[in-house]
Amino acid sequence: MLPVYLRVMLIxxxxxxxxxxxxxxKRERILVEDSVFWVVLSFFFVVLAxxxxxxxSLAHTLGFMSASNFVYLAIIVLLLWKAFTSSAxxxxxxxxxxxxxxxxxxxRKEEEDRCERVARGTAAPVAAVEDTGAEDMDxxxxxxxxxxxxxxxxxxxxxx
Amino acid sequence: xxxxxxVPAYNEEQCLADTVEALTRECPDVDYLVVNDGSRDATEQxxxxxxxxxxxxxxxxxxxxxxxxxxxxALRNGYDAVVQFDADGQHLPRYIPQMAxxxxxxxxxxxxxxRYLDGTExxxxxxxxxxxxxxxxxxLTTGVTITDPTSGMRMYSRRMIELFANxxxxxxxxxxxxxxxxxxxxxxxxxxxxxxxxxxxxxLKLGNVIKYMSRTCLSIIMSRFLR
Numbered sequence: 404m405l406p407v408y409l410r411v412m413l414i415x416x417x418x419x420x421x422x423x424x425x426x427x428x429k430r431e432r433i434l435v436e437d438s439v440f441w442v443v444l445s446f447f448f449v450v451l452a453x454x455x456x457x458x459x460s461l462a463h464t465l466g467f468m469s470a471s472n473f474v475y476l477a478i479i480v481l482l483l484w485k486a487f488t489s490s491a492x493x494x495x496x497x498x499x500x501x502x503x504x505x506x507x508x509x510x511r512k513e514e515e516d517r518c519e520r521v522a523r524g525t526a527a528p529v530a531a532v533e534d535t536g537a538e539d540m541d542x543x544x545x546x547x548x549x550x551x552x553x554x555x556x557x558x559x560x561x562x563x
Numbered sequence: 564x565x566x567x568x569x570v571p572a573y574n575e576e577q578c579l580a581d582t583v584e585a586l587t588r589e590c591p592d593v594d595y596l597v598v599n600d601g602s603r604d605a606t607e608q609x610x611x612x613x614x615x616x617x618x619x620x621x622x623x624x625x626x627x628x629x630x631x632x633x634x635x636x637a638l639r640n641g642y643d644a645v646v647q648f649d650a651d652g653q654h655l656p657r658y659i660p661q662m663a664x665x666x667x668x669x670x671x672x673x674x675x676x677x678r679y680l681d682g683t684e685x686x687x688x689x690x691x692x693x694x695x696x697x698x699x700x701x702x703l704t705t706g707v708t709i710t711d712p713t714s715g716m717r718m719y720s721r722r723m724i725e726l727f728a729n730x731x732x733x734x735x736x737x738x739x740x741x742x743x744x745x746x747x748x749x750x751x752x753x754x755x756x757x758x759x760x761x762x763x764x765x766x767l768k769l770g771n772v773i774k775y776m777s778r779t780c781l782s783i784i785m786s787r788f789l790r
Contacts (some may be wrong), residue, residue: 498731500622500624501624501625501628501631504601504620504621504622504624504628504632505620505624505628505631505632505635507620507621508598508618508619508620508621508632509618509632509635509636509639511618511619512617512618512636
């Protein structure tokens with residue numbers, strides 16, 4: 404059996420970690436969906452601290468020399484897995500940010516080109532209605548928009 | 564054949580104007596697109612004052628992403644081929660028509676302007692050694708010999724434009740050359756000379772070279788098994 408002061412320390416530590424996580428969620432530092440892992444983990448620590456017998460008997464059944472070895476290994480595996488999924492998530496986020504930057508640059512360019520064509524009078528711009536979300540605007544589409552739409556568009560641009 | 568030269572530019576205020584001027588003078592048939600990758604210097608002003616055809620990314624996203632933006636532009640504007648062209652003046656525009664010729668005649672997906680195809684010795688030292696190592700790795704994983712895998716002047720077919728524009732992880736780097744050689748059509752090379760960079764700061768500082776080499780070599784080996 405663990406000495407009493409050690410058990411008290413474990414319980415206090417586990418409760419503290421749970422408290423910290425809950426507070427961060429309340430302060431909106433982390434999304435609730437992302438905090439699930441940490442809340443569950445710190446809750447799990449509390450349970451283990453209150454009932455150390457769980458870890459000890461599990462370690463014994465699995466053939467570990469000591470319960471602490473088992474607990475360390477379990478936590479390391481868990482953290483490694485968490486680090487990997489975080490890394491994958493950062494990858495996805497990076498890709499998305501880059502995609503957004505690319506699209507911003509490309510749509511700005513499209514807009515500029517359209518204005519230039521209007522200024523040169525070679526083609527009228529697209530009417531405002533058609534303006535939403537069409538990416539592959541070609542000359543034909545552009546010509547369908549009326550000349551009046553063009554002037555309107557230009558005025559909008561100037562106002563900006 | 565509609566060819567677009569994609570010119571990624573990050574802090575290239577010094578040489579961009581000369582590069583674009585040479586490009587339009589020597590290859591009037593080739594369109595170009597400068598991709599300003601969130602430069603912190605006057606690159607954007609240089610583009611504006613030269614009335615260059617270009618786009619500006621709001622943030623710095625790296626060469627791969629900047630090039631992808633260029634590929635998206637090429638795809639949406641119906642180009643048949645894209646040539647990757649450095650803003651620093653290393654690449655000579657006069658090879659572009661020849662590359663386009665080879666690309667269409669031989670129905671290739673990737674044509675590289677090689678500095679060493681005619682047997683020219685690679686520079687001694689770290690750079691040459693790195694280049695040889697990448698050539699060796701590509702030969703081992705794909706069976707194809709690429710004499711100048713680190714040449715930044717590459718021409719891509721329509722199929723590659725689609726792949727780059729829509730794909731998740733396509734970098735204009737040697738590991739992609741290996742992937743193309745293995746999964747798509749043979750990679751062809753033409754002999755070309757290149758200049759020293761005409762100004763600005765090279766991306767390839769020592770720290771970056773080590774990072775670049777390890778990343779490239781590992782990526783070539785990994786992609787052999789994973790992609």
